[in-house]
Amino acid sequence: MTPPENLPGDRPDNRAGQRVMTVFKAARIGCARADDLGLIRNISTEGVMIETRLSLPVDEAIFIEIQSGNPMQGRVRWSKDGMTGVQLDRPIEIAEALRTSNAEDVVDRIRPPRFDRVVDAALECNGRTWPTTTRNISLSGVQVATAQAVVLPKNAHAMLRIDGLGTLGGVLRWQRGGSIGMRFEAPLPLRHFQQWLYQVSDSRPMAVPRDAAPPPPQLRAV
Secondary structure, X not given: OOOHHHOOOOOOEXXXXXXXXEEEEEEEEEOOOOEEEEEEEEEEOOEEEEEOOOOOOXXXXXXXXXXXXXXEEEEEEEEEOOEEEEEEOOOOOHHHHOOOOOOOOOOOOOOOOOEXXXXXXXXXXXXXXXXXXXXXXXXXXEEEEEOOOOOOOOOOEEEEEEOOOEEEEEEEEEEEOOEEEEEEOOOOXXXXXXXXXXXXXXXXXXXXXXXXXXXXXXXXXX
């Protein structure tokens, strides 16, 4: 990508035969030792400029994940003032890379990237509360685990309390034994979530791209 002093303006540009588009798009940025919720500031078929708190030396291999399970691989080419230019390993189709879907799109739903974080939480549903632990979390949902298997109503409304994020309302979408998937009523505030991820970063494992996973089983009705 072009260094910061030569970035395109607010409209799509064309340099060296490739289209460059200015955007403000959340993405999971990761290397072999850490990951972060970063922001894509511009994107072309062959590279991206990202805003991230990660310290990324030139030539480090990283991945950029806008859509869960669909990472783009690349290498750092420059870094300055919190911005990093990345050359992608292979050209991309910009429209496809930035594609999103709505809540009604069940078959081909595109989900935001998930972050593996292990944090204590409390799940409340139907007047009962269970201690849980988060397993992974995104802007739109979370997977938690209970110490013992519980059976909860399909599509039940629940509340989840997480230190630093507050009490979050949502719908229980799937369950496998003590593992439960919850979709938030509204996406988390981006900057607040970004700061929370940074604060709990010590609990994260090695950051590697996540392969697309099969759909989880449905909750059993009670």
